[in-house]
Amino acid sequence: MRSDLNAIYVIVAREFIKFVRERGRLISTLARPLLWLFLVGGGMSRMVSPDMGMPYMQFIFPGIIGMTILFSSIFSSISIIWDKEFGFMKEMLAAPVSRFSIVVGKALSGTVVSTLQALIILLLFPVIGLKLGIIQILLILGISIILSFCLSSLGILIATFYESFESFSVIMNFIVMPMFFLSGAMYPVKLLPHLLSFFTKINPLTYGIDALKYMVFPEKKMLTHDFPLSLDISAIVLSSVVFVIIAATVFERRK
Amino acid sequence: MSIIAVENLTKKFGNITAVNGISFEVEKGTIFGFLGPNGAGKTTTINILCTLLSPTSGKASIDGYDCMKESSEVRKEIGIVFQDNTLDKELTAYENLLFHSYLYNVPKNERKGRIDDALNFVGLYERKDEPVKRFSGGMKRRLEVARSIIHQPKVLFLDEPTLGLDPQSRTNLWEFISELPKKHDVTIFMTTHYMEEAEICNKIAIIDKGKLIAQGSPDDLKKMVGGDVIYLKTKDNSIAIDEIRKNLNLDAEEKNGEIFISVSKGDACIPKLINTLADMVLSVRLQRPTLNDVFLKLTGKAIRPEAVSGGDELKESIRSYRRKFDRG
Ligand SMILES: Nc1ncnc2c1ncn2[C@@H]1O[C@H](COP(=O)(O)OP(=O)(O)OP(=O)(O)O)[C@@H](O)[C@H]1O
Numbered sequence A: 001m002r003s004d005l006n007a008i009y010v011i012v013a014r015e016f017i018k019f020v021r022e023r024g025r026l027i028s029t030l031a032r033p034l035l036w037l038f039l040v041g042g043g044m045s046r047m048v049s050p051d052m053g054m055p056y057m058q059f060i061f062p063g064i065i066g067m068t069i070l071f072s073s074i075f076s077s078i079s080i081i082w083d084k085e086f087g088f089m090k091e092m093l094a095a096p097v098s099r100f101s102i103v104v105g106k107a108l109s110g111t112v113v114s115t116l117q118a119l120i121i122l123l124l125f126p127v128i129g130l131k132l133g134i135i136q137i138l139l140i141l142g143i144s145i146i147l148s149f150c151l152s153s154l155g156i157l158i159a160t161f162y163e164s165f166e167s168f169s170v171i172m173n174f175i176v177m178p179m180f181f182l183s184g185a186m187y188p189v190k191l192l193p194h195l196l197s198f199f200t201k202i203n204p205l206t207y208g209i210d211a212l213k214y215m216v217f218p219e220k221k222m223l224t225h226d227f228p229l230s231l232d233i234s235a236i237v238l239s240s241v242v243f244v245i246i247a248a249t250v251f252e253r254r255k
Numbered sequence B: 001m002s003i004i005a006v007e008n009l010t011k012k013f014g015n016i017t018a019v020n021g022i023s024f025e026v027e028k029g030t031i032f033g034f035l036g037p038n039g040a041g042k043t044t045t046i047n048i049l050c051t052l053l054s055p056t057s058g059k060a061s062i063d064g065y066d067c068m069k070e071s072s073e074v075r076k077e078i079g080i081v082f083q084d085n086t087l088d089k090e091l092t093a094y095e096n097l098l099f100h101s102y103l104y105n106v107p108k109n110e111r112k113g114r115i116d117d118a119l120n121f122v123g124l125y126e127r128k129d130e131p132v133k134r135f136s137g138g139m140k141r142r143l144e145v146a147r148s149i150i151h152q153p154k155v156l157f158l159d160e161p162t163l164g165l166d167p168q169s170r171t172n173l174w175e176f177i178s179e180l181p182k183k184h185d186v187t188i189f190m191t192t193h194y195m196e197e198a199e200i201c202n203k204i205a206i207i208d209k210g211k212l213i214a215q216g217s218p219d220d221l222k223k224m225v226g227g228d229v230i231y232l233k234t235k236d237n238s239i240a241i242d243e244i245r246k247n248l249n250l251d252a253e254e255k256n257g258e259i260f261i262s263v264s265k266g267d268a269c270i271p272k273l274i275n276t277l278a279d280m281v282l283s284v285r286l287q288r289p290t291l292n293d294v295f296l297k298l299t300g301k302a303i304r305p306e307a308v309s310g311g312d313e314l315k316e317s318i319r320s321y322r323r324k325f326d327r328g
């Protein structure tokens, strides 16, 4: 038990140290949401009719926070593949700690790093003309934490199936990007055709972004949200549990 | 008392049999050398003993704990230096060791002391706060050895600890390693391609294509290919030969102006020769069979060390790709 807590501590501390030291990584992962917010959001604002009740740039703001979390969580977890290939994972697997604690530690470290990045993007709200109170900011952070945990666990689950990093672009193109587009980040889920809306419903990011919309636009609920908040939160929490358990089980298997 | 016991161990990967029914035991407090060419099955055996792989059949235990069923007990007892470096290069030397001490539950009040001792032991204390990526290959290897002893393991696995190092770093690292059993009371299980390293082992097992083809002490193994040969130059070879035959009862012959004598223990024989021949001796040369000769005899081919394995080079290039990728 004690050594399992130690293992979780080691994994989180290691990720945090690297996050602080590798500024280049921070800048490049923040660049993506910023480009989307200002270039895509800013550009589309002129095209999309204002009958949404708010500028398009504001509409996509929760989606951009979700995007930040999606990419940084998956990246952080996918690093397991590199660790597997370049050794440090061996040091962990040979240590007297449970596989479960390695998975939980990795999910928590993804959570810390993603939530920090989401917070940086969130603090840009005045720049796009949004007004958020302190309670709202805390609630958004709360949602960011559970969503980060959920997506980090999903990332670990994906990583357990890959032995080498060559699969990276496959993961990006066939999992991460579709997840982003089919999440209601850029347009309301209601507008999608039937088949695609099935995919949005099994996408945990959809519920995360929906919950973020609740927190960012508390009075404009009718216009933006798709599901009840309680469904959003339970979907995120339940899928996290499922991801962690499956990932730990796969990890446990020795070849 | 044997601390590692392996019985009929077999590991198959698909249709490749990496380890094929090997059995051996390692005595407590000794250095055991596992010798064999590329792909012989050395790393696979270590991975099974370290609980990272499960065998297809057979038994393996460490200090009485079964490597399959009691893996967490086994893991507490062992330290490992893997063939490929497993340090985190972004972290400092100290951080790498500190994280290790957490993973192995080293008591809080002992962590710093043990880390400092280990760093001093491998001569890296001065550089403890530098990121590992700035270390040379030899320093990284030494740091890995330091890391592997922090939790005071009973058995230490070293998978080609000196691979890719220059001769000087190899000698240095080798000195650390050979001091370990006495200083830290551990049993060492090591693999190597280098015959001269294997000489220091108390016991050697030679593995080829997954099978153990010989085991014993270095001297025992060398006896398999014949004994030592002493070459002598004297003032008068024919008188000397007579003296040797008469007084020492040894068979001596002359060849190319030198006397050569086949004996089982050359080093013990030289003083006797000198005593007998007194000041007739001009020079003495002892030629002993090497483990290379043993290997050659057993497998029909020489074992060949490689400076850098291809895998390492590939990984290095992947690593630099990753760095580029991470920066965007
Ligand atoms: N994960 C794996 N999957 C399939 N085959 C494997 C795997 N690991 C090892 N092998 C095969 O098992 C055999 C033994 O490999 P092993 O790594 O144990 O050799 P080794 O003695 O350590 O060699 P080297 O001196 O090159 O390190 C080789 O033929 C190798 O290709």
Ligand SMILES: [Mg+2]
Pocket: B042, B043, B044, B083, B159
């Ligand atoms: Mg090997």
